[in-house]
Amino acid sequence: MKDRLKSTPGAWVISREILEASPGYPSKEELKRKPVIVIECPEEIPCDPCETICPRGAIVVGEPITNLPRIDQDKCNACGLCIPICPGLAIFLVDNTYSEKEATVSFPYEYYPLPKEGDEVNAVNREGEIACKAKVLKVRDPKSHDHTSVITIVIPKEYSNQVRGIELQQKVDKNE
Amino acid sequence: MGKETMNVELAVVGGGPAGLAVAAKAASYGVQVTVFDENERPGGQLFKQIHKFFGSKEHQAGIRGHDIGYSLLSQCEEFGVKTMLNTVVWGIEKNMLGIQNNGRTYTIKTKKTIIATGASENPLCFPGWTLSGVMGAGAAQTMMNVHRVQPGQKALMVGSGNVGLIVSYQLLLAGIKVAAIVEALPKIGGYMVHAAKIRRTGVPILTSATICEARGENEVEEAVIASIDEKGNVMEGTQRVLPVDLICIAVGLRPLAELCWMAGCKFMFLPVLGDHVPIHDENMRSTVKDIYVAGDVAGIEEASTAMEEGRLAGIAVAEELGYLGSEEADEKKNLARKRLESLRLGPFGDTRAEAKRKLTESEVNR
Numbered sequence: 001m002k003d004r005l006k007s008t009p010g011a012w013v014i015s016r017e018i019l020e021a022s023p024g025y026p027s028k029e030e031l032k033r034k035p036v037i038v039i040e041c042p043e044e045i046p047c048d049p050c051e052t053i054c055p056r057g058a059i060v061v062g063e064p065i066t067n068l069p070r071i072d073q074d075k076c077n078a079c080g081l082c083i084p085i086c087p088g089l090a091i092f093l094v095d096n097t098y099s100e101k102e103a104t105v106s107f108p109y110e111y112y113p114l115p116k117e118g119d120e121v122n123a124v125n126r127e128g129e130i131a132c133k134a135k136v137l138k139v140r141d142p143k144s145h146d147h148t149s150v151i152t153i154v155i156p157k158e159y160s161n162q163v164r165g166i167e168l169q170q171k172v173d174k175n176e
Numbered sequence: 177m178g179k180e181t182m183n184v185e186l187a188v189v190g191g192g193p194a195g196l197a198v199a200a201k202a203a204s205y206g207v208q209v210t211v212f213d214e215n216e217r218p219g220g221q222l223f224k225q226i227h228k229f230f231g232s233k234e235h236q237a238g239i240r241g242h243d244i245g246y247s248l249l250s251q252c253e254e255f256g257v258k259t260m261l262n263t264v265v266w267g268i269e270k271n272m273l274g275i276q277n278n279g280r281t282y283t284i285k286t287k288k289t290i291i292a293t294g295a296s297e298n299p300l301c302f303p304g305w306t307l308s309g310v311m312g313a314g315a316a317q318t319m320m321n322v323h324r325v326q327p328g329q330k331a332l333m334v335g336s337g338n339v340g341l342i343v344s345y346q347l348l349l350a351g352i353k354v355a356a357i358v359e360a361l362p363k364i365g366g367y368m369v370h371a372a373k374i375r376r377t378g379v380p381i382l383t384s385a386t387i388c389e390a391r392g393e394n395e396v397e398e399a400v401i402a403s404i405d406e407k408g409n410v411m412e413g414t415q416r417v418l419p420v421d422l423i424c425i426a427v428g429l430r431p432l433a434e435l436c437w438m439a440g441c442k443f444m445f446l447p448v449l450g451d452h453v454p455i456h457d458e459n460m461r462s463t464v465k466d467i468y469v470a471g472d473v474a475g476i477e478e479a480s481t482a483m484e485e486g487r488l489a490g491i492a493v494a495e496e497l498g499y500l501g502s503e504e505a506d507e508k509k510n511l512a513r514k515r516l517e518s519l520r521l522g523p524f525g526d527t528r529a530e531a532k533r534k535l536t537e538s539e540v541n542r
Contacts (some may be wrong), residue, residue: 005356005380005416043368044522047230049238065232066522085238087228088369110349128378146240148228165376171350 003047035078035095050082084148103160106152122167184210187286189265192220194471194482195292196248201490203255205499210258219245224321228530268439295429295472304390304476313343313426314354320350330420333357335426355418358385431473446531449475457541459492
């Protein structure tokens, strides 16, 4: 049997530790308590549309523009406007309060075809591995998003910290 | 063979992001501008950059490259910029350009010239590199995003700088499978966020790895990749064969500076900016009177910096030609320089900022 090509460990990976230590990442307590915006942007790159678009001033980059985005979870009402504007597709919304056993994860998605609301799909983690089954709750693709759709999926709560997308809906050959 | 002569106040060679930004800016102050471009459409690489740009609001962050291109074109139109497409600028000497359009040769007399000819992709030589299906990542991007043709069904990307990562993502968007990204260095070169969105689809990124060979009868059918040691030598026994029909090369760019050489500009060797780069001052003026440079030809960066350099040069030229008072010009130039500076901050920008300082502070500018 052919073994699958694997990424070189450490080559690209945004480790959980790096992410959780970055100022755009909510605390464990916040993740439990309310729907939260999760910013996975751990490198100092010159970019601040997340700050500009936030109507509540909850995301601050400031000067210099290479500061990592900080988020004030008390000001943030998880409206999600920052998700489709982020050029790095690095902003997510995690809601662990969705139901007793389920959470929702919202993420940016630019592939076609889009999934449909109600579809059963495979949720994937940051490495593109299938983590669990998911149900598509919402697909938002208004003109203002400029072709970056925001998909919301329902998943078992224990996966909410690792699921960041879904398997591509186009046919992909999985044997390689 | 008759030689016709035309007079142009400001000639801009190259209608990419830098050239169009120069043209729109200078024309907005009243300069008579003509843009020359060898392609059939203006815009350079902007119209294949379908991703949302980084930066801040003043850099048009969050807007897709092609939309920025359309807005530049409409500004050029609004301010009466003339464009000569399908036109090759083949010669330059002082305030004269030699151009060819539709089989005819013309001489252009200019007061000022901006060379904004951009860059070309670096090739990579390996057995099989001339097979059909081996191409620059930029070429694949042009096929997909401009001509809407899939350059293959399954790809190997060589190089993990931002070009390699972004084009890999765009291959996926175009429904093309990406078997792997290989990178010779131990770490990826581009932004982590670009790598992260590709990894979410499961595409493996192999570092300390290279392509050894492309195989196929008339076109690419397979790629052989392998791990390499610190010295760049292939480690025996690590070879893998990937069934791919497309191999994209994204191993850097270098300035397309032939016209600058021809004009007698002085150069500096700055590997971080892509190779030999024409020395320019803080107004983007080269070491040759009346010749300015902007964009990738003045050092490999990206479209946002190219446009800001273009605006800076456009203001400087308008001032020199007397369309703008020096006080107003200084104020506007300083704003443009600030915007440029902010794009060169952080671990990805500071080596470029340093190299740019070497250029502008070079003694030959004085």
